Amino acid sequence: VFPEMALPLWKNFLCVQLLQTTKKRILQQKRLSLYNGACGYDEEWIKKKLQQFSGGSINLSKEDNGIGILTLNNPKLMNAFTGTMMVELQERVTELENWKDGKGLIIHGAGNTFCSGSDLNAVKEIANSQDGMNMCMFMQNTLTRLMRLPLISVALVQGKAFGGGAELTTACDFRLMTPGSEIRFVHKHMGLVPGWGGAARLVRIVGSGAALQLLGGAARVDPERAQCLGLSEETLPSSDETTALGEARAWLSQYTEGPAAVIRAVKKVVTAGRELPLEAALRTEKDIFGTVWGGPANLQALVRRPKHK
Numbered sequence: 001v002f003p004e005m006a007l008p009l010w011k012n013f014l015c016v017q018l019l020q021t022t023k024k025r026i027l028q029q030k031r032l033s034l035y036n037g038a039c040g041y042d043e044e045w046i047k048k049k050l051q052q053f054s055g056g057s058i059n060l061s062k063e064d065n066g067i068g069i070l071t072l073n074n075p076k077l078m079n080a081f082t083g084t085m086m087v088e089l090q091e092r093v094t095e096l097e098n099w100k101d102g103k104g105l106i107i108h109g110a111g112n113t114f115c116s117g118s119d120l121n122a123v124k125e126i127a128n129s130q131d132g133m134n135m136c137m138f139m140q141n142t143l144t145r146l147m148r149l150p151l152i153s154v155a156l157v158q159g160k161a162f163g164g165g166a167e168l169t170t171a172c173d174f175r176l177m178t179p180g181s182e183i184r185f186v187h188k189h190m191g192l193v194p195g196w197g198g199a200a201r202l203v204r205i206v207g208s209g210a211a212l213q214l215l216g217g218a219a220r221v222d223p224e225r226a227q228c229l230g231l232s233e234e235t236l237p238s239s240d241e242t243t244a245l246g247e248a249r250a251w252l253s254q255y256t257e258g259p260a261a262v263i264r265a266v267k268k269v270v271t272a273g274r275e276l277p278l279e280a281a282l283r284t285e286k287d288i289f290g291t292v293w294g295g296p297a298n299l300q301a302l303v304r305r306p307k308h309k
Contacts, residue, residue: 019276019277019280022275022276023272023276023280023283023284025148026148026268026271026272026275026276026284027268027284027287027288033141034137034140034141034144035137035140035141040130040133040134041133041134041137041138042134043138043141045134046131046134046135046137046138047087047138049083049126049131049134049135050083050084050086050087050122050135050138051083051084051087052083052125053082053083053084053119053121053122053125054082054083054084055074055077055082055084055085055119056072056073056074056077056079056080056081056082056084056085056119057073057074057084057085057088058070058071058072058073058085058088058089058091058092059071059073060092060095060096062099062102065103065253065256066101066102066103066104066256066260066263067102067103067104067105067106067249067252067253067256068096068099068102068104068105068106068151069105069106069108069245070092070096070105070106070107070108071108071109071110072085072107072108072109072110072114072115073109073110074110074119075109075110075111075113077116077119078109078111078113078115078116078159078160078162079109079110079111079113079114079115079116079165080115080116080117080118080119080120080165081115081117081118081119081122081164082119082121082122083119083122085119086135086138086139086142089142089146090138090141090142090145093142093145093146093149096146096149096151097145097149100260101260102149102150102151102260102264103151103152103256103260103263103264104151104152104153104154104252104253104255104256104263105149105151105152105153105154105172106153106154106156106245106248106249106252107153107154107155107156107168107169107172108155108156108158108241108244108245108248109158109159109165110241111159111241112158112159112239112240112241113158113159113160114155114156114157114158114159114160114161114165114169114181115160115161115162115164115165115168116160116162116163116165117162117163117164117165117166117186118163118164132195135195136195136196139164139195139196139197140195140196140197143167143168143171143196143197144171144197146171146172147171147172147201147271148271148275149267150264150265150267150268150271151264151267152173152174152252152255152256152263152266152267153171153172153173153174154172154173154174154175154176154233154248154251154252155168155169155172155174155175155176156176156178156236156244156245156248157169157175157176157177157178157181157183157232158177158178158181158239158241158244159180159181159182160181160182160184161181161182161183161184162184162186163184163185163186163187163190164196164198166183166184166185166186166198167185167194167196167197167198167201168196168198169183170197170198170201170202170205171197171201173267174233175226175231175232175233176232176233176234176235176236176247176248176251177223177226177232177234177235177236178223178235178236178238178239178244179223179235179236179237179238179239180239181222181223181239182220182221182222182223183221183226183231183232184218184219184220184221185198185202185214185215185218185219186218187215187218188215188216188217188218189218193215194215199211199215202214202215204274205230205231206229206230206231210229214229223235233251234251236248236251258297259296259297261291261292261295261296261297262292262295262297265288265289265291265292268284268288269284269285269288269289272284272285272288273285
């Protein structure tokens with residue numbers, strides 16, 4: 001009867017559904033796609049297309065202390081993402097979602113550099129608009145799931161983090177850089193804008209003005225400027241691959257010491273606070289609080305009766 005009222009009501013319904021799904025995702029770590037067949041998105045089709053462009057790998061090691069090490073391994077192309085690497089990244093994220101003892105994650109690149117973005121051989125082959133949109137939606141889904149993991153994550157930036165590599169760093173909670181490294185959103189020079197969610201996340205990290213400078217100027221961001229902008233937490237002393245990885249482990253340990261249930265709960269309440277409206281975030285925080293109140297770590301702390309200083 002009132003068709004003009006139908007669209008706002010439908011949009012409101014969709015917003016409520018997305019909020020509920022996002023809340024469930026934060027609490028239960030169930031997989032959530034941003035698109036799910038919308039906008040002509042066909043995940044199985046794009047995966048088959050991407051798997052035509054092979055090379056490199058995404059390796060994951062899970063350590064006994066609850067720290068995962070995710071390695072981008074395609075050093076001959078400065079760890080550029082081939083099609084198979086994009087698919088493997090999704091598989092590694094699924095593995096991390098199912099890792100109940102995990103507390104932290106370090107993402108780094110092999111061969112003393114981080115990631116130079118997408119492999120241009122694959123990009124040239126998926127140059128039409130719909131293929132590009134499908135790849136964009138596939139990577140947005142994967143990086144959003146990565147960002148929402150109940151693990152405290154850090155990107156260890158050595159060498160260059162360009163284009164899609166720069167976008168990947170923004171899907172982590174923190175960024176650490178090594179001497180001589182740089183982050184650069186080079187998309188403008190490729191006639192593009194970020195498509196893997198990097199622009200939206202960058203605005204939330206450094207603010208809209210700084211994001212506009214970094215994207216509009218395709219500016220080189222060295223460790224000193226990255227710290228000034230709040231894009232990087234710290235510049236590590238060493239640029240040696242093995243030593244820097246050890247330093248990143250030590251840096252991350254200050255946030256991951258303690259029971260996995262508590263560390264994971266900390267990450268979940270922060271994710272809820274960042275992504276949900278206040279009332280929904282408060283309710284989610286209450287639910288997460290309920291999972292640790294009276295739990296082993298809480299009861300042990302009460303027995304120790306630490307004094308407030």
